[in-house]
Amino acid sequence: MPVVKSIKAIGHRTIDVVWRIGYASRFFALTLYYSGASFRRFHLTIKEMFASGVMSLIIILVAGMFVGMVLGLQGYETLKRYGSESALGSLVALSLVRELGPVLAALLFASRAGSAMTAEIGLMKATEQIAAMEMMAVNPIARVIGPRFWAGLISMPLLSALFSAMGVFGGYVVGVVVIGVDEGSFWSQMQSSVDFQHDVLNGVIKSFVFGVAVTAIALFEGFDAPPTAEGVSGATTRTVVESSLAILILDFILTAFMFRGD
Amino acid sequence: MERTALDLWVGAFVVAGIGALVVLALKVGNLSTYNVSDTYLLNAYFTNVGGLKPTASVRSAGVLVGRVTEIRLDTDRYEAKVTMSIDKRYQFPKDTFANIQTAGLLGENFIGLLPGGEDQMLKSGEVFKKTQSAMVLEDLIGQFIYGKADNKAK
Numbered sequence: 322m323p324v325v326k327s328i329k330a331i332g333h334r335t336i337d338v339v340w341r342i343g344y345a346s347r348f349f350a351l352t353l354y355y356s357g358a359s360f361r362r363f364h365l366t367i368k369e370m371f372a373s374g375v376m377s378l379i380i381i382l383v384a385g386m387f388v389g390m391v392l393g394l395q396g397y398e399t400l401k402r403y404g405s406e407s408a409l410g411s412l413v414a415l416s417l418v419r420e421l422g423p424v425l426a427a428l429l430f431a432s433r434a435g436s437a438m439t440a441e442i443g444l445m446k447a448t449e450q451i452a453a454m455e456m457m458a459v460n461p462i463a464r465v466i467g468p469r470f471w472a473g474l475i476s477m478p479l480l481s482a483l484f485s486a487m488g489v490f491g492g493y494v495v496g497v498v499v500i501g502v503d504e505g506s507f508w509s510q511m512q513s514s515v516d517f518q519h520d521v522l523n524g525v526i527k528s529f530v531f532g533v534a535v536t537a538i539a540l541f542e543g544f545d546a547p548p549t550a551e552g553v554s555g556a557t558t559r560t561v562v563e564s565s566l567a568i569l570i571l572d573f574i575l576t577a578f579m580f581r582g583d
Numbered sequence: 584m585e586r587t588a589l590d591l592w593v594g595a596f597v598v599a600g601i602g603a604l605v606v607l608a609l610k611v612g613n614l615s616t617y618n619v620s621d622t623y624l625l626n627a628y629f630t631n632v633g634g635l636k637p638t639a640s641v642r643s644a645g646v647l648v649g650r651v652t653e654i655r656l657d658t659d660r661y662e663a664k665v666t667m668s669i670d671k672r673y674q675f676p677k678d679t680f681a682n683i684q685t686a687g688l689l690g691e692n693f694i695g696l697l698p699g700g701e702d703q704m705l706k707s708g709e710v711f712k713k714t715q716s717a718m719v720l721e722d723l724i725g726q727f728i729y730g731k732a733d734n735k736a737k
Contacts, residue, residue, distance in 0.1 A: 375596045414611045479600025486603035517612040
């Protein structure tokens, strides 16, 4: 009976998804529970901050610069039509601080650092290093997962702030230095429209939430990867796809809460 | 535990990140214009606040003297009660005139204070007696059109 078979398949899939969500939640809870070790042995976290944060610096800085420059160019072309080129500063700064900084930095972080995390942990599992740790009574979640999680969490807001600052600089270079928008009005319009609490702090909160989402997904996919070459590559792909979607969906939800009605 | 080259890099990264946040707060944002000095609260009632929002600036003679902290509807008078925090350094006479002004034709609203000549100063929690509500552009256009029509009828 093909009908029964397909219904069975749907049921099997659904149960599988629920199972996975439960496993992921338990994994996330355990990561938080055992995260004391990441702070007692902080050098482990420092090492992971180097791998995920410092190594992502160049791509974040270059991307931020160019995004800011594009915003400067496009914004100028549009604002010129309404004769309000002086608002270029607030356009560049607001779009970077509120949206583009946290979102693009998180997307870059997911593909640069998140995929590396998944591949590393997946390979550790495939080569039975994680099983070896358990044999030696070392908790792999405390030793391997925790430091990576906290390193990602600390790095993400810093990277997003650097992205935004670099973007504002890029917008300044194109808008003021190249095109010749008035420098005074560029900065003063920016300062009068960007509110520290409402815009800058909310941007930091956003990037913090994205940091949690990206690292949690990357670590879980790595930990859950089938211990084969195919399994690890599939897990890495899933990390990038899932965390990119998670970032964009979370961004919509957070924006709806933060910037509604004013 | 020894210091390693790794620590240097991570330290530089953290310092740069926090530096970027400070730049965003001070240079890009308006943290540098936030009032850190002592403030006192003054209230004003307006029949219409227009587009006035909390954190809007309070200016006297164009100089920033405080910020709007709260706007709510007073159901005793059915008027908007605007609370603003004013820098302690600036005192205003009791007959100061508070009006809602607009920066440019379509810019944002702010409260302008026009000091009167009385000797006694407003104390914390007191109310501006004389206020003028926001200029609503639509009303103005409406008045203009009806004024024209009236003229024609005469």
